[in-house]
Structure formats: structure tokens, C-alpha cells
Amino acid sequence: MSRIFNSMRDGKGFDLILVGAAMVFLLALAGLPLVYNVVMxxxxxxxxxxxxxxxxFAGFANYVAxxxxxxxxxxxxxxLIFVFASMAGQFxxxxxxxxxxAQNFPGASTIRGLFLVSWVMPGxxxxxxxxxxLAGDYGVLNAILKGLGLTQATIFWKSDPNFSLxxxxxxxxxxGLAFNMLLLSVGLAAIPRDLYEAAELDGANAFQRFWTITLPMMRSTIGAVLSLGLIGTLQQFDLFPALTEGGPANTSNVAGYWAWQMSFQLYDFAKGATISVMMFVLVLFASVVYVRSTRHEVRG
Amino acid sequence: MTTQIELSHIDKHYGVFHALKDVSLSIEKGSFVALVGPSGCGKSTLLRSIAGLETITSGTLKIAGETMTGVPPRKRDVAMVFQSYALYPHMTVEENLTYSLRLHGVNKAEARQKAAEVAATTGLSALLKRYPRELSGGQRQRVAMGRAIIRNPKAFLFDEPLSNLDAALRVHMRKEIRTLHDRLGATSVYVTHDQIEAMTMADHVVVMRDGVIEQQGSPLELYDHPISKFVAGFIGSPAMNFVPGTIGADSRSVNLEINGSLSLPLNRTLDTGRKVIVGLRPEHLVVADPGMATLRLPVAVVESTGSMTYVTTNTTPELTVVETRRMNIRAGDSVDLTIAPEHVHLFDPTTEQAI
Known part of the structure; x- marks a missing residue:
């Protein structure tokens, strides 16, 4: 009895308790819903x-449908457009x-902190x-565009099929901008200053320093930012009901919002689950690519 | 001899902090110059100003005759070896070595050829495909050196390059750097806080203090004729002993305020009663027979390394004595010391300048 107790305090038993607690949490709150979704x-x-x-059992009937x-x-x-355009813009x-x-002018870190407002606010x-x-009639964006003479006509951003997405x-x-900026700032700060100084003395101009020092040194950070960006963008939901509700005529509808419409507006839970699984496979694929790309990560 | 680096009236301010105060220095082509001083004396700032990594507030800087005051570092054609080595961690040794060549458009085959040559001189031939994280401290140091050598620059700048190595390797690399310097006929500026490095490696030592050049000259010049108490205390190891004293009635001796009053003969004449600080190098103090000695002092500690005996006296201020002979002295004994008059350094107590 005391041997078991001892092992729980300091030994294999303790390790098992720690691993077990994490696994139970993961299974209950992530694993089971995921499996249930796939089964459905x-x-x-x-x-x-x-x-x-x-x-x-329906076989692949839901997928075909x-x-x-x-x-x-x-x-x-x-x-695809939503994911790539959003990620490209954010990144x-x-x-x-x-x-x-990163240029360290007075107040740089304070102003950078203020940028986080967008990240803190609910979607x-x-x-x-x-x-x-973006409102067509009274929206500030249209007023600016017209004021600058960039456009004459009123653009109905949310209801014009060409612009809704x-x-x-x-x-x-x-x-997503602030989140990207924050992670990339951390990555930039982790690059030792003297590497830039050495490169400068070796004859690299600003562009060459960015290309040969900053980018390679940021590889793992960039990988993390892009894969988190992909997940975050695929999961984006709040903006759709607030802006376009996927319309007009599905011109701004994306998989995540469509899955929700299937399940909770049309009550076709099977199709909703099927779309979710398809998205999951996509994210899984991207994650594997990310993990493989950072496996040979180089850090000094 | 031509001047390779010429600094005239350089000033550098960091906000209200005056880091370099009217520094003028000319460095001969092919010479090995050490900038030495305690931390915060401005030696690194001066080196970084030569590299262009710091802007200078006023004054002019010339490298090989060309004014470089406002020129960006990449156009100065100087190479620097950093304290942290600053190797590019995402590049192999070969890529680290050839980085500058690739930036300057040298073709791949030629760059590899040059890398192989430099690797041979620095003993890196077997390591060309390794990454910096797979190298030991000494090997990294060599890569940093190689990266500087491959460019054949107008000057090599070293910023405390040996301070991250262990003691044995430091002594070894000291010789290696000096040999390399001689073989390449390079002009080197070497920053260190370690006066032994400066003394052993350099042809010309520049002692800095609070942003000012205190004294410059050959290592032995600084050792034999320090112009101030600061230089005298900084150059030499163990450090010089300082004892307050007064010139005696005969004007040819000094009375030390140590363990009562003891008198030392001088080789020059000074005003009777003048207050001075007396500097006595530990290696110049000799343990003598009782009859011959001028100083008889109680002993606090005796340390022997086999080749050397270090004796510390139980006095205020305490004196350190280095003897190469084996001594039969123990703590609590008295020791009889003597010093040749020409080895007695005198400093003014207020200006701290040599008399």
C-alpha cells in the first residue's frame, strides 16, 4: 500500500497522474465531440x-450530398478566397x-500595446x-473613398455580390492583425542585435539583412503565425452574422458559417457535421505540413 | 609606416552621458592596437564608432585616408569579431564564411574556394558543413575570425573576443590571433578589459578612462613609465601597491605611512615635506636579509604556487609581494623587504599624475 502511495508522490505513479489528468481533459472536451462529429x-x-x-449508417451518402x-x-x-486573402492581409x-x-522610437511599445484593442474585442x-x-448609404469608408475621388458611385459593400465577401x-x-503583429514582434525581438550588426559590416543593406537574417531566423515564428492564422480564419464565425449572414445568395458564405447554417438553421445535422469533418481534414493537412516544416528548425 | 585609421577629436554623447571626450588616435598600418580600460571607459564605444555601428557626435574618422565619418558600416570595409561571435545560426560554417562574398556578388565556386583556404588557415576544414550550434566555443571563435579574414578588410576590429572562452583556451587563442595578424599583415584594433591580453598581444596599448585616452604607448612603456596612478594600477598583475608618504628631510627619501614610519631612498630630489603616493610593484619588492632591508613588516598571508610565492603584509594599506624564490616565511612572521630606488613610482595625491 505504502509502495503505491510512494510511487504516486515521486515516481512512475506521479507521472501517470499528470499524464492522465491531461489526457482525461483532452478526451472529454476535445476528443469525444470530435469523434461524435465524425460518427455523425x-x-x-x-x-x-x-x-x-x-x-x-449512411456510408458516404452525406459527403456525396x-x-x-x-x-x-x-x-x-x-x-479559399476568404482564408488566403485574410491570412495574406493579416500577415x-x-x-x-x-x-x-521594432524600430524602438519613443512610445513604440505603448502604441503597439494599443493595437491589441482589436484582438481584445469580441468578434x-x-x-x-x-x-x-462599410454601410452603403452612411458608411465612413464610402465617404473616404468618395472624398479622395477614388470612386464616384456608392459601393454597397455588404449587399453587392462583388464585394460582400x-x-x-x-x-x-x-x-487578426494585432495577433499576427504581436507574435511576429516576439519573433523579431528574439533575433540578437549583433547578428544585424555583423551582417551590416559584412556588407548587407537593409533589404539583404531582412532577406538573409530576419526571414530565416523567423521561420518557425512565421510557420506558427500562418498555421494559427489558418485555424483562426477557418473558425471565424462572429463576423458573418454581424455583417452579411453569408449573403447575398451565398456570395459571402464560407464553410464554417455554412456548417452552422446546415446544423442550426436547416437542422440538417448530418450535413453540418460532414462539412465540419471536411474542414477538419484540411486543417489537419495544414498542421502536418507546418509540423514537418519546423522539424528541422535551426536555432543558435 | 602609414596611418590606417585616424581619429581626430571624436566626441560621443548618449543623451546627457558623454561617452567619448575629444579622443584623437592614429593607428599605423599593420599595427596591433589594444584599447584597454575598465568597463564603461568608452573603449567599446570607440571601436563601434570605427565600425560605424555608433554614430559620432563630432570629430572626424578616416580609414585608409578616406573620411568615413558618416559612411554606413557596410561601405567602410572593416571586419569585426564580436564578443558573442554573432555567427549566423541558420547558416553552416561555410555559409557563414562566404556570406560577405555572396553579398558582393562573388560567384559560388570562387567563394567556396576562398572558404576552403580560410578554413585551412583557421583549422576549420573538417567543420565546413556544421552549424554554429554544433561547434565548441573555440571553434565558434575561429569561424568568427575566418569570417573577418575572408574579406581581406582594411582593418580588423575585435570586441573582447576571448572573454567567453575558458582560461586555457584564452591563452592559446591569444597567440593564434597574434600569429594570424602577423601573417596577414593586417591592421587590428582589439578591445579588452584584460590588461594581460593587451600587454601580450599589442604593439601599442591605449589605456582609456571615462571616455578619455589616459595614456598610450608600447606595453613596456606603460609598465615602466605610467603617467598616472590609474595607469600604474591598471597595468601589471598583481596590481601595484599604493602607500601614502611624505618626502623626508634629506629630499632624497620618502617616509611611508605604513606600520609606523619607514623610509625608502629615492633616485631623485623633491621638496621636503611634500605629500606623495608611493607606488611599489609587487614584483619589484624583494625579500632581503634583515641587515640589508629598508622595510620590516608583519606577514598576514603566504601563498605559494610552486613557481611563485605571494606574500601579503598585515599592514594598512596591505602590500603584496611576489617572489620567484621559495620562501621560508609563515603568517605571523616578519618579512624584510627592499626595493631599488629606480623602481619607486611617485604620484601626486591630488592630481594622481606621476611625479
Whole structure:
């Protein structure tokens, strides 16, 4: 008895308790819902079988049905545009800001801290603010564009099929910008100053220093930022109900919001689960690429 | 001999802090100059100003005859070896060595050829494909040196390059750097806080203090004729002993205020009653027979390293004596010391300048 007790205090037993606690938490709160979701995508689900676990097996019927939905390819295309445009915008502007604030001018860290406001705010609130800014009739963005003479006509950002997706992309870039900037700032700060000095003496100009020192030294940070950006963008939900509700005519609908519409507006839980699983596979693929790319990470 | 680096009236301010005060220095082509001084004396700032990593507030800097005052570091054609080595961690040894060549558009084959040559001179040939994290401290040091050598620059700047190495390796690298300097016929400026490094490696030592050049000259010049108490205390190991004293009635001796009053003969004449600080190097104090000695002092500690005996006296201020002979002295005994008059250094108590 005392041997077991001792082992629990200091030994294998203690290790098992620590590992066990983490595993129980993961299984209960992440593993089970995930498995349930995958199981549901292979079942026939309707309002009457919603409460039971064992339902008729449907094979790949749900997957076929999702792909055959008339809006499937439109949503796929929108999702890709949304993900790439948002990530590109967040990353490039975030990196630019991180480099800007790395210049250590007076107040740099304070102002950088203020940028975090966008990250702290709930997505629904951000959506609400951008809804005002992007409004066709009274929106500030249109006023600015017209004032600068960039456009004559009033752009209905949220209801014009040509712009509706971009309205959400703009709001999402603003929302994710600070997070990208923060992580990239940390990465930049971790590069020793004397490397830049050595490169400068070796004859590298500012652009060459960025290309040969900053970027390679930031490789793992950039990998982390991009994969977190991918996950965050695929998960983005709040902006859609606040701005366009996926409309008009699904022109701003993306997979995540579509899955929610299937499950909780049309009560087609099987299709909702199926779309989620498809997204999950995509994220899993991206994660594997990320992990493999950072495996040979070089740090001094 | 031509002047390779010429500094005239350099001033550097960091806000209200005056880091370099009207520093003028000319460095001969092919010479090995050590900048030495306690931390915060401005020696690193001066070196970084030569490199262009610090801007100078006023004054002019010329390298090989060209004015470089406002020129960015990459156009100065000087190479620097950093205290941290500053190797590029994401590049192999070969890539580290050839980085500057690649930036200057040298083709790959030629760069590799040069890297191989430099690797041979620095003993890195077997390590070209390794990354810096896979190297030992001494090997990293060599890569940093190689990276400087490969460019054949107008001057080598060293910023305390040996301070991260262990004692044995430091002594070894000291010789290696000096040999390399001689072989390349390079001009080197070497910053260190270690006066032994400065004394052993340099042709010309510049002692700095509070942003001012206190004294410069050959190592032995500084050792034999320090112009101030600061230089006298900084150069030499163990450090010089300082004892307050007064010139005696005969003007040819000094009475030391130590353990009562003891008198030392001088080789010059000074005003009777003048207050002085007497500097006595530990290695110049000789343990003598009782009859011959001028100082008889109680002993506090005796330390023997085999080749050397260090005797510390039980006095205020305490004196350190270094003897190469084996001594039959123990703590609590008295020791009889003598010193040749020409080895007695005198300093003014207020200005601390040599008399």
C-alpha cells in the first residue's frame, strides 16, 4: 500500500497522474465531440434521432450530398478566397507593423500595446463596428473613398455580390492583425542585435539583412503565425452574422458559417457535421505540413 | 609606416552621458592596437564608432585616408569579431564564411574556394558543413575570425573576443590571433578589459578612462613609465601597491605611512615635506636579509604556487609581494623587504599624475 502511495508522490505513479489528468481533459472536451462529429457525418440524422447515439449508417451518402449541393463549389471558392486573402492581409500588414514597432522610437511599445484593442474585442462587436463603417448609404469608408475621388458611385459593400465577401475579409484582417503583429514582434525581438550588426559590416543593406537574417531566423515564428492564422480564419464565425449572414445568395458564405447554417438553421445535422469533418481534414493537412516544416528548425 | 585609421577629436554623447571626450588616435598600418580600460571607459564605444555601428557626435574618422565619418558600416570595409561571435545560426560554417562574398556578388565556386583556404588557415576544414550550434566555443571563435579574414578588410576590429572562452583556451587563442595578424599583415584594433591580453598581444596599448585616452604607448612603456596612478594600477598583475608618504628631510627619501614610519631612498630630489603616493610593484619588492632591508613588516598571508610565492603584509594599506624564490616565511612572521630606488613610482595625491 505504502509502495503505491510512494510511487504516486515521486515516481512512475506521479507521472501517470499528470499524464492522465491531461489526457482525461483532452478526451472529454476535445476528443469525444470530435469523434461524435465524425460518427455523425456517416449517419442518417434527423430531428427524431437527434438524441440517440446509434443511428442508421449512411456510408458516404452525406459527403456525396454535400458536394452535390448547388452552393458547394461557390462556398468552397469563397472559403479559399476568404482564408488566403485574410491570412495574406493579416500577415503582411502585421509583419509590416511588427517591423515598424521594432524600430524602438519613443512610445513604440505603448502604441503597439494599443493595437491589441482589436484582438481584445469580441468578434461580434468588431462585426458591428465594421457594419457601420462599410454601410452603403452612411458608411465612413464610402465617404473616404468618395472624398479622395477614388470612386464616384456608392459601393454597397455588404449587399453587392462583388464585394460582400471582401467586406468580411477586410473586417477579419483588422481583427487578426494585432495577433499576427504581436507574435511576429516576439519573433523579431528574439533575433540578437549583433547578428544585424555583423551582417551590416559584412556588407548587407537593409533589404539583404531582412532577406538573409530576419526571414530565416523567423521561420518557425512565421510557420506558427500562418498555421494559427489558418485555424483562426477557418473558425471565424462572429463576423458573418454581424455583417452579411453569408449573403447575398451565398456570395459571402464560407464553410464554417455554412456548417452552422446546415446544423442550426436547416437542422440538417448530418450535413453540418460532414462539412465540419471536411474542414477538419484540411486543417489537419495544414498542421502536418507546418509540423514537418519546423522539424528541422535551426536555432543558435 | 602609414596611418590606417585616424581619429581626430571624436566626441560621443548618449543623451546627457558623454561617452567619448575629444579622443584623437592614429593607428599605423599593420599595427596591433589594444584599447584597454575598465568597463564603461568608452573603449567599446570607440571601436563601434570605427565600425560605424555608433554614430559620432563630432570629430572626424578616416580609414585608409578616406573620411568615413558618416559612411554606413557596410561601405567602410572593416571586419569585426564580436564578443558573442554573432555567427549566423541558420547558416553552416561555410555559409557563414562566404556570406560577405555572396553579398558582393562573388560567384559560388570562387567563394567556396576562398572558404576552403580560410578554413585551412583557421583549422576549420573538417567543420565546413556544421552549424554554429554544433561547434565548441573555440571553434565558434575561429569561424568568427575566418569570417573577418575572408574579406581581406582594411582593418580588423575585435570586441573582447576571448572573454567567453575558458582560461586555457584564452591563452592559446591569444597567440593564434597574434600569429594570424602577423601573417596577414593586417591592421587590428582589439578591445579588452584584460590588461594581460593587451600587454601580450599589442604593439601599442591605449589605456582609456571615462571616455578619455589616459595614456598610450608600447606595453613596456606603460609598465615602466605610467603617467598616472590609474595607469600604474591598471597595468601589471598583481596590481601595484599604493602607500601614502611624505618626502623626508634629506629630499632624497620618502617616509611611508605604513606600520609606523619607514623610509625608502629615492633616485631623485623633491621638496621636503611634500605629500606623495608611493607606488611599489609587487614584483619589484624583494625579500632581503634583515641587515640589508629598508622595510620590516608583519606577514598576514603566504601563498605559494610552486613557481611563485605571494606574500601579503598585515599592514594598512596591505602590500603584496611576489617572489620567484621559495620562501621560508609563515603568517605571523616578519618579512624584510627592499626595493631599488629606480623602481619607486611617485604620484601626486591630488592630481594622481606621476611625479
Amino acid at each position: 457525418s456517416f449517419q442518417q440524422v434527423d430531428m427524431f434521432t437527434l438524441g440517440s447515439l446509434v443511428r442508421p 454535400v458536394v452535390q449541393q448547388p452552393e458547394f463549389w461557390l462556398v468552397t471558392k469563397n472559403t 503582411i500588414i502585421g509583419f509590416a507593423l511588427a517591423l515598424f514597432f 461580434l462587436v468588431v462585426g458591428g463596428i465594421w457594419s457601420f463603417i 471582401w467586406a468580411v475579409v477586410i473586417a477579419n484582417i483588422w481583427l
